[in-house]
Amino acid sequence: MAHMTMQDHTEKAEACALKRRHAAGEDPEKRHQILVGAWRVFVEQGFDAASMNSICKAAGVSKGTLYVYFENKEDLFVALVEEKRQDFFDGIFERLVGAGSIEERLLAYAMGLSEQLNSEEVIRAQRIVISVVERMPDLGRRFYDAGAAHFLGRLHGFLREETEAGTLVVPDFELAAAQFVELATTGTWRARMFGRREDEPTAEEIEYVAREAVAMFLAKYRA
Amino acid sequence: MAHMTMQDHTEKAEACALKRRHAAGEDPEKRHQILVGAWRVFVEQGFDAASMNSICKAAGVSKGTLYVYFENKEDLFVALVEEKRQDFFDGIFERLVGAGSIEERLLAYAMGLSEQLNSEEVIRAQRIVISVVERMPDLGRRFYDAGAAHFLGRLHGFLREETEAGTLVVPDFELAAAQFVELATTGTWRARMFGRREDEPTAEEIEYVAREAVAMFLAKYRA
DNA sequence: GTCGTGTCGAACCGAGCGGTTCGATTGGCT
DNA sequence: AGCCAATCGAACCGCTCGGTTCGACACGAC
Numbered sequence: 001m002a003h004m005t006m007q008d009h010t011e012k013a014e015a016c017a018l019k020r021r022h023a024a025g026e027d028p029e030k031r032h033q034i035l036v037g038a039w040r041v042f043v044e045q046g047f048d049a050a051s052m053n054s055i056c057k058a059a060g061v062s063k064g065t066l067y068v069y070f071e072n073k074e075d076l077f078v079a080l081v082e083e084k085r086q087d088f089f090d091g092i093f094e095r096l097v098g099a100g101s102i103e104e105r106l107l108a109y110a111m112g113l114s115e116q117l118n119s120e121e122v123i124r125a126q127r128i129v130i131s132v133v134e135r136m137p138d139l140g141r142r143f144y145d146a147g148a149a150h151f152l153g154r155l156h157g158f159l160r161e162e163t164e165a166g167t168l169v170v171p172d173f174e175l176a177a178a179q180f181v182e183l184a185t186t187g188t189w190r191a192r193m194f195g196r197r198e199d200e201p202t203a204e205e206i207e208y209v210a211r212e213a214v215a216m217f218l219a220k221y222r223a
Numbered sequence: 224m225a226h227m228t229m230q231d232h233t234e235k236a237e238a239c240a241l242k243r244r245h246a247a248g249e250d251p252e253k254r255h256q257i258l259v260g261a262w263r264v265f266v267e268q269g270f271d272a273a274s275m276n277s278i279c280k281a282a283g284v285s286k287g288t289l290y291v292y293f294e295n296k297e298d299l300f301v302a303l304v305e306e307k308r309q310d311f312f313d314g315i316f317e318r319l320v321g322a323g324s325i326e327e328r329l330l331a332y333a334m335g336l337s338e339q340l341n342s343e344e345v346i347r348a349q350r351i352v353i354s355v356v357e358r359m360p361d362l363g364r365r366f367y368d369a370g371a372a373h374f375l376g377r378l379h380g381f382l383r384e385e386t387e388a389g390t391l392v393v394p395d396f397e398l399a400a401a402q403f404v405e406l407a408t409t410g411t412w413r414a415r416m417f418g419r420r421e422d423e424p425t426a427e428e429i430e431y432v433a434r435e436a437v438a439m440f441l442a443k444y445r446a
Numbered sequence: 447g448t449c450g451t452g453t454c455g456a457a458c459c460g461a462g463c464g465g466t467t468c469g470a471t472t473g474g475c476t
Numbered sequence: 477a478g479c480c481a482a483t484c485g486a487a488c489c490g491c492t493c494g495g496t497t498c499g500a501c502a503c504g505a506c
Contacts, residue, residue, distance in 0.1 A: 022482080023481090023482085027482085030482095030483090044357075046271070046354065046355075046357060046358070047271075048269070048270075048271030048272065049271065049358075051462075051463065051464080052463080052464060052465075053462090053463085053464090056485095061483085061484090062483065062484045062485055062486095063465085063466090063484090063485080063486090064466085064467085064468090064482095064483070064484070064485080065482080065483055065484070067464095067465070067466080068482085068483085072464075072465075073464070073465095124357075126417075127353050127354065127356065127357070128354075129417065130350050130353050130354065130416055130417060131269065131350065131351075131353065131354030132269075133350065133416075133417060133418040134267075134269060134347075134350070134418070135269075135272075137418050140417045140418035140419065141417070141418060141419050143417060144413075144414065144417035144418075144419040145419070148413060148414070148417070149419070172435075174410070175409065175410060175432070175435060178409045178410035179406060179409045179410075179435070179436075179439065182405035182406060182408070182409050182413075183402060183405060183406070185405070186398065186401045186402045186405045187397070187398060187401035187402075190367075190371060190405075191367065191371070193353055193356075194349075194352065194353060194356060194363045194364070194366060194367040194371070195356040195357070195360050195363035195364060195367075196363065196364050196367040196368070196372070209398070212395075212398060212402070213402075215443065216402065216439060216440075216442070216443040217439075219439070219442045219443040220438065220439040220442040220443070245452080246451095246452085250452085253453095274492075274493065274494080275493080275494060275495075276492090276493085276494090284453085284454090285453065285454045285455055285456095286454090286455080286456090286494095286495085286496090287452095287453070287454070287455080287496085287497085287498090288452080288453055288454070290494095290495070290496080291452085291453085295494075295495075296494070296495095
């Protein structure tokens with residue numbers, strides 16, 4: 001409501017960029033610092049077992065400050081997942097549109113996808129999200145949409161293009177995209193989610209599974 | 224160490240069958256009753272949020288009695304999962320060895336598998352197991368072995384037989400079996416685990432996905 | 447009938463929880 | 477220099493947790 005000149009805005013922005021006194025709960029550095037600590041604790045203890053005290057200690061922040069930045073534990077966790085989603089799932093999509101034959105592009109996509117979904121960090125995140133999905137259904141849905149659904153969407157578009165170009169014959173884009181994702185993580189993701197496999201799959205295994213996934217996929221859908 | 228005549232054993236067994244005073248913590252009916260109540264509570268609250276008090280109430284049993292039957296919460300949960308594993312995964316395997324063409328048998332197997340893994344009860348059980356897998360790694364492994372690994376084993380055997388019979392050409396049985404399981408639950412299981420889909424898939428959807436799974440599988444591995 | 451024992455139920459324990467409060471401290475701002 | 481607000485840190489709140497204890501009770505064994 002208060003009137004500000006353009007001048008004022010510019011000055012403020014400049015000051016912020018360096019070292020400014022922030023309003024309570026509005027220092028983005030501190031906020032990030034809290035999230036980093038919280039991530040460590042959540043990831044190694046799970047949602048319920050992680051106490052706000054541990055998170056304070058891990059983040060190097062007083063409890064009072066913590067509650068200035070986040071309303072409560074759930075709020076903190078939602079903000080955390082919201083931040084992580086993007087880190088996790090960026091930088092894979094462009095593999096689909098890169099140069100190369102269909103095989104090469106699908107292979108690159110499958111490998112990126114498997115590598116990402118099977119990484120220790122993402123596995124643990126997925127476990128925690130699943131464990132609270134009953135209490136926080138929105139969180140689960142948003143997480144899924146940002147991850148799996150996003151992969152599926154890109155693939156869906158790719159398949160339609162290739163079908164229109166006559167390279168592939170895909171009667172059901174949704175299904176085919178989902179099949180591809182499943183094939184790419186065959187034998188690894190599920191076992192890792194249940195703790196049946198403790199270590200990340202090796203690069204060789206990822207490539208092997210991805211290659212076979214592409215082979216099977218094209219055996220069915222190649223024109 | 225104590226000596227007993229055959230007579231004694233028989234008498235005891237007969238008495239037990241009807242209405243006998245059981246030693247503390249050894250009445251199988253009561254034990255089952257506790258597990259039923261515990262299942263209800265665990266399933267709708269998760270491991271951490273489920274309190275022993277709620278479980279007592281749900282089971283209609285006093286807290287003292289509960290702790291006579293089970294050492295602690297973890298012990299109770301392990302016993303519960305142990306009991307449920309068998310209920311969940313029985314009665315599907317024989318579909319593979321039934322009569323019919325390969326297509327028919329694979330289809331039946333895929334449908335049974337998808338139906339089972341996607342049922343509300345099993346989804347919830349899987350969520351809970353995954354949520355505690357960090358703290359109780361054995362439990363996760365045993366659950367996986369009783370479920371997914373069991374499916375895979377049967378399929379593995381089937382594929383070898385068919386390959387030896389010349390019907391299929393499968394270079395890597397492990398991989399192919401895993402691929403089949405993934406294909407059978409395409410688009411349903413993962414989304415349900417993350418709460419992205421609230422309702423069990425319909426029989427029609429299960430059959431559709433299963434059919435496409437078999438089609439793709441045979442497109443790759445049929446001799 | 448009376449004894450023995452498995453169950454009940456409620457009180458109880460110490461610990462830890464999420465969340466709040468408040469005085470002391472610090473370091474940018476004017 | 478002196479103000480002021482963001483942060484600190486420790487104590488504190490009410491509550492619930494997993495787990496224990498114990499006297500009352502009910503019922504099968506003899």
